[in-house]
Amino acid sequence: MSLKKAGIIIVLVLLIDQIVKLYIKTHFALGEEIEVFDWFRIxxxxNEGMAWGTKIPGEHGKLILTLFRLFAILGIGWWLWDSVKKGGSRILIISIALIFAGAFGNIIDSVFYGVLFSDSYGHVATFLPEGGGYSSIFHGKVVDMLYFPLWKGYLPTWIPLWGGNYFTFFEPVFNIADSAISVGVAILLIFNKKAFPKHQEKEIE
Structure with missing residues (x-):
């Protein structure tokens, strides 16, 4: 698979991700919700930090996280280029392209959104506000909107630790970029032998 085709995948994912985020940011106040189905809501x-809302503590935690993401995207980009150069399998290239696009999509939020938008607390944000954005460059927040509360209820008391507690499955709210990363990783795990055929053959030998 060529680098050009991988680039098309990356551009498409980035366009969809950013169009959805821009729409949400400029049409929804923070915490606003629309029920599409019982099991799916916008x-x-x-998200100020990493996956599941995890944060790096300290005054410069957000900056450290954003810089780490930038270095990570460079590494993923090199992995993609190297895999194409070495004639990697189609599945491998598609997977890396999805992971790269997802990581890049969230980096755009982290680097630029603090400058491009006003805050969303109690009102819809403004794009390029006159008084400046809600934060500085590298300190933006990642926009999430996809919520799938597939099941809500009290867990049976016989379940260790969580028994008897109210539980929601699936609780995390995520975005298109997160989905691209998850799909890319899932493909690598499920189709590992097809993704790394040469590697697998060498191991067998």
Whole structure:
């Protein structure tokens, strides 16, 4: 698979991701929610840190996280280029392209959104506000909106630790970029032998 085709996948994912995020950011107040189905809702939240809302503590935690993401995307980009150059399998190239696009999509939020938008607390954000954005460059928040509360209820008391507690499955709110990363990783795990055929053959030998 050529680098050009991988680039098309990356551009398409980035376009969809950013169009959805721009729409949500400019049409929803933070916490606003629309129920599409009982099991699927559009819920606008912002993630200041890593997956599952984890944060790096300290005054410069957000900056450290954003810089780490930038270095990570360079590594993923090199992995993609190297895999194409070495004639990697189609599945491998598609997977890396999805992971790269997802990581890049969230980096755009982290680097630029703090400058491009006003805050969304209690009102819809403004794009390129006159008084400046809600934060500085490298300190933006990632926009999330996809929420799938497939099941809600109290867990049986016989379940260790969580028994008897109210539980929601699936609780995390995520975005298109997160989905691209998850799909890319899932493909690598499920189709590992097809993704790394030469590697597998050498191991067998």
């Amino acid at each position: 819920l606008f939240v912002e």
